[in-house]
Amino acid sequence: MYFKRFLPLAAILIIMALLAGCGAKPEPALQLANMDTSIKPGNDFFRFVNGTYLKDLTIPDDKTSYNVFNILRERQNVDINALLTEISKSNAEDGTIDQKIRDFYNTGMNVDHIDALGAKPIKADLDAIEALKDKDAMMDLVADMHMRGMSPFFGGGVMQDLANSSQYAFYLAQSGLGLPDVENYTKKDKHTIEIQQTYVKHMAHMFELLGDDAETAHANAKVVMEIETKLAKESKTNLEMRDIRGLYNPYSLKKLQKTVKAINWTAYFKNIGGMEEEKVIVMAPKFYKALDKVIKKTCLCDLQTYMRWNLVNNSASMLSNEFVKTDYDFYSAYLSGSQAMQARWKRITQTVSGMLGEPLGQLYVRKHFPPESKTRMLELVANLRKGLHQRIENVTWMTEDTRKAALAKLATMKVKIGYPDKWKDYSTLEISNDNYVNNIWQAFIFNHNRDLAKLGKPSDPDEWGMSPQTVNAGYNPVLNDITFPAGILQPPYFNPDADDAVNYGAIGVVIGHEMTHGFDDQGRNFDLNGNMRNWWTENDVEEFTKRTKLLVDQYDRFVAIDDVHISGELTLGENIADFGGLTVSLTAYNMAKGDKLVADNEGFTDLQRFFLSYGAIWRGKIRDKALIRKCREDVHPWGEFRVNGAPFNVPEFYEAFDISPEDKLYIAPENRPVIW
Numbered sequence: 116m117y118f119k120r121f122l123p124l125a126a127i128l129i130i131m132a133l134l135a136g137c138g139a140k141p142e143p144a145l146q147l148a149n150m151d152t153s154i155k156p157g158n159d160f161f162r163f164v165n166g167t168y169l170k171d172l173t174i175p176d177d178k179t180s181y182n183v184f185n186i187l188r189e190r191q192n193v194d195i196n197a198l199l200t201e202i203s204k205s206n207a208e209d210g211t212i213d214q215k216i217r218d219f220y221n222t223g224m225n226v227d228h229i230d231a232l233g234a235k236p237i238k239a240d241l242d243a244i245e246a247l248k249d250k251d252a253m254m255d256l257v258a259d260m261h262m263r264g265m266s267p268f269f270g271g272g273v274m275q276d277l278a279n280s281s282q283y284a285f286y287l288a289q290s291g292l293g294l295p296d297v298e299n300y301t302k303k304d305k306h307t308i309e310i311q312q313t314y315v316k317h318m319a320h321m322f323e324l325l326g327d328d329a330e331t332a333h334a335n336a337k338v339v340m341e342i343e344t345k346l347a348k349e350s351k352t353n354l355e356m357r358d359i360r361g362l363y364n365p366y367s368l369k370k371l372q373k374t375v376k377a378i379n380w381t382a383y384f385k386n387i388g389g390m391e392e393e394k395v396i397v398m399a400p401k402f403y404k405a406l407d408k409v410i411k412k413t414c415l416c417d418l419q420t421y422m423r424w425n426l427v428n429n430s431a432s433m434l435s436n437e438f439v440k441t442d443y444d445f446y447s448a449y450l451s452g453s454q455a456m457q458a459r460w461k462r463i464t465q466t467v468s469g470m471l472g473e474p475l476g477q478l479y480v481r482k483h484f485p486p487e488s489k490t491r492m493l494e495l496v497a498n499l500r501k502g503l504h505q506r507i508e509n510v511t512w513m514t515e516d517t518r519k520a521a522l523a524k525l526a527t528m529k530v531k532i533g534y535p536d537k538w539k540d541y542s543t544l545e546i547s548n549d550n551y552v553n554n555i556w557q558a559f560i561f562n563h564n565r566d567l568a569k570l571g572k573p574s575d576p577d578e579w580g581m582s583p584q585t586v587n588a589g590y591n592p593v594l595n596d597i598t599f600p601a602g603i604l605q606p607p608y609f610n611p612d613a614d615d616a617v618n619y620g621a622i623g624v625v626i627g628h629e630m631t632h633g634f635d636d637q638g639r640n641f642d643l644n645g646n647m648r649n650w651w652t653e654n655d656v657e658e659f660t661k662r663t664k665l666l667v668d669q670y671d672r673f674v675a676i677d678d679v680h681i682s683g684e685l686t687l688g689e690n691i692a693d694f695g696g697l698t699v700s701l702t703a704y705n706m707a708k709g710d711k712l713v714a715d716n717e718g719f720t721d722l723q724r725f726f727l728s729y730g731a732i733w734r735g736k737i738r739d740k741a742l743i744r745k746c747r748e749d750v751h752p753w754g755e756f757r758v759n760g761a762p763f764n765v766p767e768f769y770e771a772f773d774i775s776p777e778d779k780l781y782i783a784p785e786n787r788p789v790i791w
Contacts, residue, residue, distance in 0.1 A: 144613035145727055147717055149734065157778025161758040164730030174736050176455035179447070182735020182754055183607060187586045191602055195584060196464045198478050212474045215546040219471060219558075222551035223463035229551060230435045234325060236552035237430050241325070244422045250410060253418060254378055258386035260426065264559035266290040267425040268346075269406060271387075273566040275574050275593040276396070277363045280645035283569045285395045287371075289350045289402040292343050293318070293428050295450070296748045300347035306743075310450070315340050317445040321427050324437055338417045339424045342409060349405035351398075353748055354685050359637045362398040363647060371395060375403050377410035388567045432462075433552045452738035470558040472582025473539045476601075479584045480534045484601035489533045491611060492599060495618070495703075496530050499626045502703030503695075506791050507634075512658040520650045521634060524643040528633060529576065529596035533604065534583035539565075588625050590632035592641040597629040607732055615704060616713070616721035620728030623700035624693075631695025631791055635688045636663060662788040666690045669764075669782070673756045675746050676739055686752045693761040695791045701725060701767060722771040730758045764788060 151166025162169065174181040199220045207213035222228075234241070240260070247253050257267050270290030276282050294300060299310050315336045322332035355361065372380050374397075384390040397403055410418065431442035440456070447453040468475050507513075507521050544561040546554050569575075576594055581587060586602040603609070609622040632638045639659070642650050651659070667683035670690055674680055683690070704725060713721040733754030737745070745753055752760070762768040763780050764787045774781055 144610055144617040145717065145719075145724060145731065149731065150727075155778060156772040157774040157780055159759065160726075160730055160762060160772075160780070161733070161755045164727055164758065165734035168734055169736060172734075172736050174738060177453065177457040177461075179451040179453050179741035180735060180737035180753075182737075183732050184586060185735065187602070187605065187608075190605075191468075191584055191586060192461050192464050194483055195468050195475060195479060196460055198475065198482070199464060199467060210542070212471075212541055215541065215544060216467065216471055216474060218546045218548040219551075219554050220463060220467050222548065222554055223466060224459065225551070226436075226459065228549075229433075233435045234427075234438070236434060236550065237426055240426050241423065244419050244426065247415065247419055247422075250377065250415060250418065251379060251382070253415070253422065254383060255386055256422070258383050260429075262387055262560050262563050263556040265425060265429040267422055268410070269403070271395075272563075273569055275645070277359070277593060277641075277647040278365075280593045281574055283572070283574060285390060285392055285570065287395055287397050287403065289346075289399040291346055291406075291425065292350070293339070293424070294343070294347075295446075295744070297347045297350045297352050298747065300344045311340070313445070313449055317441070317449075318424060318428075320441050321424070321431065321438075324441065325423065325427060335420045335424070338420045342413060342417065342421045345409050346402065346405055349401045351402070353750070354682070357637065357685070357688065357750065359640050360647065362396075364397045364400050366395050366397050368393055368395065371397065371403075374400070375407040377407045388564060390567060390570060392570055430552065433555055450740065451744060452740035466555070468582065468584060470555065471541070472584070473535070473579075474541055476534060476583035477538060480601050484533055484583070484604070488601075488604050488609065488611065492532045492604060492609070492622075493530070495623060496532070496597075496626055498703040498707050499623060499630060499699055500525060500528070501706060502701075503627065503630050503699045503791065505706070506699060506702055510789070510791065512662070512789070513655055514652050517651050517655045520642070524595065524633060525630070527595060527643045528630065529594065531579060531596055531598040533599070533601045535577065535579045537577060588629050590629040590638065591645075592633065592638045593645040595633065595641065595643060595645045597626070599626070599629075607728075613728075614716060614721070614724070615707065616716075616724040617728040619700045619704035619707075620725035621732050623703060624696040624729050624732075626696070627699035627703070628692040628696030631692045631699060632688065634695070634791060635691040637688050659790070662790050663687060663691060665786060665788040666694065666764075670752065670756065670760060673752075673760070675742055675753065675756070679743055679746050681746060681752050681756050686750055689751050689757075690760060691790060693757050694764050694788070697729065697761050697765050698791060701765070720771065722767060726762055726768055726771055729762065733758050 146168075149165055149168035151162055151170075154163045154166055156163045159166075172181065178185060199216065202213055202217045203220050203224075205213055205217055207217055240256075243256055247256070260267055261271065268291045270288040271286060272288075273283050273285055276284040292300070294310065294314055299307060299314075315333070318336035318339055319329070319332040322335045323329060327335060351361075366374070368380055368384075384392075413421075427438070428442075431438040443453070443456045447456070503525055504522060507518060507525065510518075513521070541561070545557055574594075576596070579598065580591060581589060581598055581600050583601045585600040587600065588603055589598045590596070591598070603625070604622070606613075607621055608625060610618060613621075633641075636659075639651065640647050640649070642648055649656075667687055670681045670683035670686055672680075708721075716724060719727065735754055737753055742753060745751075759780055763774075763782050766784075766787075768774065776783070
């Protein structure tokens, strides 16, 4: 994905002047006033393109970073909230999608009612946890919580079988941790120890809100920390999660029961909806062995404490203000450096849009996505496909059999633009007008049941994994398709009024980026049908790895802040795709331009405008804490390093800006990888 947040089996990411209201004078395709031409492009291309803009940019208090993506999401919030506000006043009939959207939004905005309830929406669960008599009963409750989107102990869900994309499989994932990164539990540096200590204090505060006295609350927090640490020590790190083959471990139910004896798996699968499959995919076998020990060796009373924590931690953002603020203070303010909580209308808008994505998406595209944008995107994708075809044909390191297979995969790569042709049916979803927390749980149950019903049926190649209003783009290796929702198809990514060089440097690179994901270090493991198999020769794998190692080394050298470096291995897939996106889009642009001479525009050649456009879509600032988290947790490097990284591997970039060996970011030709 271009921007991604990975949750177990679920992911996952903007310029004010370009978002002027109707009737405003159109902005130029490139805002040259944002540049700082006192900086040499070869020393810091990111600030050469965006330096003046960055000097004047202030991160809003309710943001931990502020870039093009954030600004577009702000615009989406306004547009979607306008739709929600209109529906919130409607007299929609019971059972209609308008009624469901209306009541979901209105219950979330009814602050007085929510504050008056306090922790009452989760009281029945708290009582059920307290009443547990044995661990079998506990696992029955775990199954119920899993269906409602919570994550005690582990997680699971349905997606396509990586080895047989024509069918679905049930996956069991590692989960159950309250800190966002496994290494928050396992590292022993000063920064991580401080996080651990602050997390314990945060949990204690939450336990106090549930009614525990201070001493008991602190003791309970330490119990949870001990349990979560045991699970974390046997969990895969973010880097290990990038080993796609390592995530595919088929288990029969008999083998699963033998491995994790502490859980009655027949009962568990019955409780989550009567799953009858005889095979599951275990994504982290070591984790499940550790889970077995934790459940066996931990007393029921401590497991109940852990269950209470998981319940309140997963529910806090839906409860009264004291819970919401405590949750915000740790996860947003402390961990990421946020200065203020988002306005409630923004938070509820995002929640409703996330839970009822396609119904809202229908309304959104009707009002905000013109048909001509889809037509233009189809043309661009076709040209980018030709560009990547040419580059695959011309790479010298690949053997002919692998090359033919790669070209066949590219030819069959499907394209999804704007919105799905067939919308999902939400008729069985029940939403009430008086219970916000239960409405969220009902939406989770609805999605869970819909996914579980896929088991045993052929996979649907036309299903969308993102809603139309999503500001994102993605490649799905199992479907071998690329998706560009309506939400991202607006300036500065896609600008119908811009010259071709600017559009190819922006949305063209995004398209090329997603196409290249089909051939990056993860995507290359899947064939044209989306099945995980090795269709490369050993020589091709060796040559590919040798070239990508140059990218790993390049990004490892970037210092983000203090002693925190970019991880070239963690971000490798995105860096391959950025590099591929640039080269493929530039090739496609040159093919589309042909022999036509393009006059200089605003003092820059078309080649310069191509790279300037790429640099401009990544402009933004990020808070220090958020940057540290991003370096440790995210496969996507911060925009500065995407702009100061990928272009310096492209020969035409050196030509366009006269980059010389004396420049700080100069890379000698023999150290520039040639991949796609």
